[in-house]
Amino acid sequence: MKDVLIAPIFDQAKAPVWEDFLHIRNAATFHVTGSRMNKKDYEIALEDFVSGWLSRRLNFAFGAYDEGNMVAFIQGMCIDKVISIQSLYVLPEYMKRKLGCKLLQAAEKVHAFGVADSFDLISLVNAQKFYEKYDYKPISAGSNHYVKNVRLPMQVRSAVVPVFKPVGVVVKACKEIAKLNGEDFDSGFIKKFHAPLFVYVDCAGNIQGFATASQDLSGTKTKIYLHPNHSYSCVKNSLTRAVDDFYMVQCKVLDRIKAKEK
Structure with missing residues (x-):
């Protein structure tokens, strides 16, 4: 396995x-x-x-x-x-x-x-200790309604984050980075077609690069944009790996569907 x-x-x-x-x-x-x-x-x-x-x-x-x-x-x-x-x-x-x-x-x-x-979440009884381990707390004694407050600053590590629906701060950052690379960022396309979008967030919570991707018969087409002041190979490699892993899963799911149809 x-x-x-x-x-x-x-x-x-x-x-x-x-x-x-x-x-x-x-x-x-x-x-x-x-x-x-x-x-x-x-x-x-x-x-x-x-x-x-x-x-x-x-x-x-x-x-x-x-x-x-x-x-x-x-x-x-x-x-x-x-x-x-x-x-x-x-x-x-x-x-x-x-x-x-x-x-x-x-x-x-x-x-x-x-x-x-x-x-917030509603926890099954047998899962309550699991959520408590990760700082979720019941809203009252004996309740199965658990919450985790994140209004205080959370510890942030640099990471690649998938974006399911571009919000203002993401759109603004991606447009700025794309413009610095001589390109445009089309958030409308991302929203309409649920297209893959990954951003690289640094330890300060700032977006330093992003990747968009599409797939057709010729293969996966990945576009990576980095902030000119932070064009580190680790950022590009992290974004590339995230896209590659995503499409590797998609291809295997498609193979599974085709196998069932035979």
């Missing part, structure tokens, strides 16, 4: 994302409670995924992939400066591999641009 990759899901409506979400949720729920989701449960869960996506707030999702198979996921949205984690499920056979931790950390990067003051 190879390493499991954590990858952003820019377009949740793209098959088989919701199918995978439902499969993982059903398996994880059965493992914990002993009861499987019935047809009505599936319909309600799917409706929640679809309505959340169509609301087009700042939606986000990450999947954990073993080859082309999604084995865990986290999904949520940002509403009124609160990042609401609505789903975090791991297939039973992949539990104890710290995938929940990796997915939670990936989701918390959504805060990198100051879009939220806090995170």
Whole structure:
């Protein structure tokens, strides 16, 4: 078994994302409670995924992939400066591999641009110690509603962060960097087509470069733009690796779909 990759899901409506979400949720729920989701449960869960996506707030999702198979996921949205984690499920056979931790950390990067003051979630009883380990606290004694305050400065490390919906500070930084490279940045295209966008954020929380990508029959076309004052090879390499990992997962998912159709 190879390493499991954590990858952003820019377009949740793209098959088989919701199918995978439902499969993982059903398996994880059965493992914990002993009861499987019935047809009505599936319909309600799917409706929640679809309505959340169509609301087009700042939606986000990450999947954990073993080859082309999604084995865990986290999904949520940002509403009124609160990042609401609505789903975090791991297939039973992949539990104890710290995938929940990796997915939670990936989701918390959504805060990198100051879009939220806090995170919140509703925790299953058996998951409460897990969330408490990562500084989530119940809103009152015995409550399963957990929050994590991020209004105070959080420790920031330089990192590549996927952007699910360009917000003001991201658009401004990317436009400035693109202009310094003699190019334009089309945030409208990113929003309309849910195109992949990765930015490199330094330790001070500033965007020092970004990458856009598309894929056709000729392969992956990646464009990387760096701030002229911070054209470090490590920034370019980090952005390139993020795009390569994302499309490697996409190609394996496509191979899986083609294999099922045969």
